[in-house]
Amino acid sequence: MHIIVCIKQVPNTTDVRIDPVTNTLIRDGVESVINPFDAYAIEEAVRLKERLGGKVTVITMGPPQAENALKEAISLGCDEALLVSDRKFAGSDTWATSYTLCAAIKKIGAFDIIICGKQASDGDTAQVGPGISTHLNIPQVTYVKKIEDISATAAKVERMTEEGYDIIETPLPCLLTVVKEINTPRLPSLRGLMKAKSAKVLKWNAQDLGADPRSLGLDGSPTRVIRIFTPAPRKGGEILKGDAADISKELVELLKDVVV
Amino acid sequence: MDYLLTEQQVMIRDLARKIADEKIKPVAAHYDETEEFAWPIMKILAESDLFGVYIPEKYGGLGGGILDMCIVTEELSRACGGIALGFAGTGLGAIPILLYGSEEQKGRFLPDIAKGKRLAAFCITEAGAGSDAGSIKMNAVKDGDHYVLNGTKQWITNAGEAEIYTVIAMTDKTKGTRGASAFIVEKGTKGMDFGKKEKKLGIRASATREVIFTDCRVPAANLISKEGMGFIVALKTFDNSRPGVAAQAVGIAQGALDHAAQYARTRVQFGQPISGFQAIGHMLADMGTQVEAARALVYAAARMVDSGAKSVAKESAMAKLFASEVAMKVTTDAVQIFGGYGYMRDYPVEKYMRDAKITQIYEGTSQVQRNVIAANMIKESLKK
Numbered sequence: 001m002h003i004i005v006c007i008k009q010v011p012n013t014t015d016v017r018i019d020p021v022t023n024t025l026i027r028d029g030v031e032s033v034i035n036p037f038d039a040y041a042i043e044e045a046v047r048l049k050e051r052l053g054g055k056v057t058v059i060t061m062g063p064p065q066a067e068n069a070l071k072e073a074i075s076l077g078c079d080e081a082l083l084v085s086d087r088k089f090a091g092s093d094t095w096a097t098s099y100t101l102c103a104a105i106k107k108i109g110a111f112d113i114i115i116c117g118k119q120a121s122d123g124d125t126a127q128v129g130p131g132i133s134t135h136l137n138i139p140q141v142t143y144v145k146k147i148e149d150i151s152a153t154a155a156k157v158e159r160m161t162e163e164g165y166d167i168i169e170t171p172l173p174c175l176l177t178v179v180k181e182i183n184t185p186r187l188p189s190l191r192g193l194m195k196a197k198s199a200k201v202l203k204w205n206a207q208d209l210g211a212d213p214r215s216l217g218l219d220g221s222p223t224r225v226i227r228i229f230t231p232a233p234r235k236g237g238e239i240l241k242g243d244a245a246d247i248s249k250e251l252v253e254l255l256k257d258v259v260v
Numbered sequence: 261m262d263y264l265l266t267e268q269q270v271m272i273r274d275l276a277r278k279i280a281d282e283k284i285k286p287v288a289a290h291y292d293e294t295e296e297f298a299w300p301i302m303k304i305l306a307e308s309d310l311f312g313v314y315i316p317e318k319y320g321g322l323g324g325g326i327l328d329m330c331i332v333t334e335e336l337s338r339a340c341g342g343i344a345l346g347f348a349g350t351g352l353g354a355i356p357i358l359l360y361g362s363e364e365q366k367g368r369f370l371p372d373i374a375k376g377k378r379l380a381a382f383c384i385t386e387a388g389a390g391s392d393a394g395s396i397k398m399n400a401v402k403d404g405d406h407y408v409l410n411g412t413k414q415w416i417t418n419a420g421e422a423e424i425y426t427v428i429a430m431t432d433k434t435k436g437t438r439g440a441s442a443f444i445v446e447k448g449t450k451g452m453d454f455g456k457k458e459k460k461l462g463i464r465a466s467a468t469r470e471v472i473f474t475d476c477r478v479p480a481a482n483l484i485s486k487e488g489m490g491f492i493v494a495l496k497t498f499d500n501s502r503p504g505v506a507a508q509a510v511g512i513a514q515g516a517l518d519h520a521a522q523y524a525r526t527r528v529q530f531g532q533p534i535s536g537f538q539a540i541g542h543m544l545a546d547m548g549t550q551v552e553a554a555r556a557l558v559y560a561a562a563r564m565v566d567s568g569a570k571s572v573a574k575e576s577a578m579a580k581l582f583a584s585e586v587a588m589k590v591t592t593d594a595v596q597i598f599g600g601y602g603y604m605r606d607y608p609v610e611k612y613m614r615d616a617k618i619t620q621i622y623e624g625t626s627q628v629q630r631n632v633i634a635a636n637m638i639k640e641s642l643k644k
Contacts, residue, residue, distance in 0.1 A: 187279060190309035190322060193271050 001054035001152070002111045003045040005078065006101055006132065007038040009062050009069040010122040018228050034069045037117025039076075040178050043185040045115050046077035048150065055079040057108060061089060061100050067201050075188035075196035082108070086205040091218030094123075098131025099220065103211040104204060105136060113155070114175040118143055126177070133175035141168050145181040261552055263559050265331070272313055272328055276335035279304055284339035291343060291465035292611050295457070297421050298343045298465050305336075305347055306376025314351065315358070319370035325566035326500055330507035330558060337511025338518070341615035342465030344511065346379060348504050349417035349466070352623075353380025355497045356426040356442055360485040365444060369424055381422040382501075383413040383471050384494055391628050393428075393494065394437045398473065400429040405480045407431070407443060409451070409473040417622075419469035420454040423447040426497075427471075428490045440490030444482040451476030462614030495573070502576040502623055503562040506583035509619040510558055513551045513587040516594035516612035520544065523598055540597060547590045554583040574636035581629035584619035591616040 011030040019026050034042070045056045058073040060066045061084040070081035084104045092100065105111065114133070119126035126142070133140035145165060146158040152172070159166040160179050188196075206216055214220060238254075240247045265273065283304050291298050305311060313328040315321025322328070329351050336344035354373050357365055372378040389396040398411025409429055416425075425445045432439035445452055455470025484493055521544055524535035534540045561579035565572050591613040595602035602609045620626045 187282070187304065187308055188275065189307060190272060190275060190313070193275065194268075197267075197271075 001048065001052045001113070003048055003054065003056045004105060004108070004111050004114045005038070005041050005045045005056060005058045005073070006114065006116045006129070007042065007058060007060050007069060007073060008035045008117075008120045008128075009033070009060065009066045010035045010120055018230070032065065032069065034072055035117055035120045035122075037119055037121065037178070037180065039117070039185040040180055040182050041115040041117045042073050042076050042078060043183045044147065044178055046186075047183065048113070048147070049077070049079075052150070054112075057082060057111075059084065059101060059104055059108075061085070061092070061097060061104070070201050071196040071199060072188070074199045075192040076186065077192060081199065081201045083201050083203045084205075084209070085203060086216075088206040088213065088217050091221060092216070093221035093223040094125050094127035094131055095222055096216060096220040098128045099135055099215050100209065100211060101128070101132050102135035103209040105132070107204070107209060112152070112172050113150075114138075114173070116175065116177045118177045118179050129175060129177035136175070139170045139174040140176070141170055141174065142177045144176045144178045147176075147182075261556070263556075268322070268324065269328060269331055272310070272322075272324070273331045273335060275308055276310060276332045277338070279308060279310075280335050280339035284336060284343055288340035288343065288465075289608065289611070291340065293464075295459070295464045297467045298346065299421075301343050302346050302376065302379065311347065311350065311376035312374030315354070315370050315374040319366055319374055321370070321374040325562070326503055327559060327562040327566055330503050330562045333504050334507040334511035334514070334555075334558075337508045338515035340465060341508055341512045341515075341612070341619075342463035344508055345417055345463055345466040346421070348508055349382070350380045350422065351504055352382040352497070352501045353418070353422060353424060353426050355500050356382065356484055356493050357444065359496055359500065360442070360489065360493050361444075364481070365484065369444065373424065378424050379418050379422040380424040380426070381416055381418040381471075382497065383416050383419075383425055383427040385414050385416070386412065387414050391625060394491070396428060396430060396440065398427075398429040399433065400431050400441060400443065400478075402431070402480070403477070406477045407480060407483065409443065409445070409476040409478055411473055412455070413471040413473075415458065415468050415622075416471050417466055417468060419467060419471050420457070421467045425452075425471065426484065427473075428494050429473075431487045431490075435488065437491040438488050440494070441487045442484040442490045442493040443478050444484060445473075445476065445478050449476055449478060461617060462611070463618050498623055499571075499573045499576045500565055502580040502629075503558055503565060505619055505623045506554070506558040506561070506576075506579040509580075509583040509587035509616065510551060510555045512612050512616050512619065513547075513554065513583075513590040516591040516609055516616075517544075517547050517551055519609050519612070520547065520594040520597040523601075534597075543593055543597060547593055550586045550590055554579075554586040557582050571636070574633050574640075577624070577629040577632040577636075580619075580623065581626050581633065584616070584626060587616040587619050588613075
């Protein structure tokens with residue numbers, strides 16, 4: 001079984017700062033890590049390989065330093081790594097990113113399943129996974145919390161919903177995005193770390209992909225970010241005191257004042 | 261301080277630290293309280309290949325030495341000196357096989373130890389034979405192609421949990437210490453039983469039990485080296501393992517110091533963080549200096565062992581003596597810096613103080629280390 005995992009390098013911080021002028025993430029001085037949700041995708045892919053045999057190819061589109069994230073993925077059990085990197089990809093929105101990754105996957109050739117994290121912790125769009133499956137014209141199941149059954153031709157998975165979960169059967173090849181409930185990612189092993197150190201990461205640029213240049217980067221991105229801002233924090237609540245009858249009356253008056 | 265570790269050793273240190281921080285720290289208080297053996301952590305250590313750092317590649321390890329073992333022990337001990345002992349006690353049980361085992365014995369036991377598939381333990385202490393290890397009573401009588409073992413070993417680290425035991429027993433009592441021999445006994449051998457689990461002051465996540473041998477028949481193929489070599493095996497094992505105990509002490513001290521420094525920075529009294537008071541600042545300075553000095557001595561002793569030096573008894577004993585005394589001092593001072601909070605079990609530092617004490621006692625008390633150091637100094641002086 002050939003499993004492809006798509007990952008992203010994100011800033012290792014819960015306090016994401018945004019440049020007020022360019023409206024892009026400030027990455028200076030912030031350590032980059034594998035997107036936490038992608039760690040579950042890597043783990044699930046490696047577990048599938050350990051159970052069924054085959055190999056795991058890990059892909060990312062990003063700047064040259066994203067190679068570190070790919071090497072980390074190798075230390076966690078992935079077999080081959082591909083970095084899709086070119087200045088022409090800069091400014092890609094989710095459409096252009098998924099188009100570019102799709103072009104890379106097509107060039108790789110045959111695969112059985114693609115696994116992505118449900119979303120990235122910096123952009124939080126949850127659109128690239130579904131975008132890839134759309135560009136490739138293969139089925140997708142998002143928010144997968146368990147792979148119940150998988151064969152060479154089909155998979156049965158549990159898709160998490162707010163109320164519970166759906167059980168979905170899909171033919172292969174397909175694309176899954178996974179949630180953190182699916183597994184507990186392992187730590188790397190020393191042998192994995194040594195393998196990662198000497199591993200060769202394959203690198204492709206825009207020309208290698210043979211993609212339509214009009215579909216790449218900022219030019220290929222139909223969305224434009226107008227403004228990113230941190231919403232003002234909510235004001236504190238008000239606690240009403242007194243006996244129940246008075247409080248209810250007061251509350252009704254207060255509620256009348258706010259637009260419901 | 262830069263100890264000029266190899267790239268592989270840095271990798272080992274970083275991974276052990278990651279496991280200590282992410283996996284052991286959150287559960288250290290739980291295992292201390294319940295005194296359970298931390299099998300889930302042992303599984304993580306096994307999967308990360310750490311059990312194999314000091315075992316030759318030929319037997320499935322990573323080919324490092326005692327320094328590599330010390331690095332892992334130290335990092336794990338920063339989080340919990342008791343859980344770290346699952347790893348370090350296995351090292352103690354494996355060293356006799358590494359040093360004196362035959363090719364066949366190494367091939368039979370080391371690969372499983374390297375993979376973390378089976379833990380190991382070392383059995384020498386008896387009720388009447390502690391510092392005076394020469395007075396062990398347990399005997400081994402040859403009977404055909406077996407030895408029949410009878411006797412009781414006491415306070416055995418990893419006992420009951422480990423599957424591979426190296427055991428010192430007398431094959432000829434008339435010869436005194438020259439009549440001892442070392443055997444490998446596998447858990448499950450008929451006639452080998454475990455006594456009650458001991459309740460301890462510290463390192464409570466570590467399993468300590470009696471190992472009782474009653475007409476326990478061990479294949480002669482499990483005799484390490486030859487009859488009469490038991491004491492040499494034990495002494496050389498301790499020469500190799502003492503830097504490991506010392507590393508455990510350094511880790512415990514460092515863990516307590518980290519907590520103390522952080523607490524001193526955040527605890528406000530008289531309107532300022534207590535780290536601003538010279539009394540506290542100087543305590544922290546002394547603690548930091550002592551820990552660093554202990555680490556330097558431990559790494560130097562471990563490197564000497566790994567260099568294949570002929571005699572390392574004095575240096576190993578020095579490392580163990582100094583590091584364990586530092587651990588006791590530093591952990592006691594950490595509790596002092598925490599004040600009343602430090603005395604409470606809701607806070608982490610009192611555990612470090614309880615855990616530190618054992619490092620001054622096992623694998624030779626501080627007093628025995630001084631005996632070893634003095635004896636070797638006198639010997640060296642005679643040669644001059």
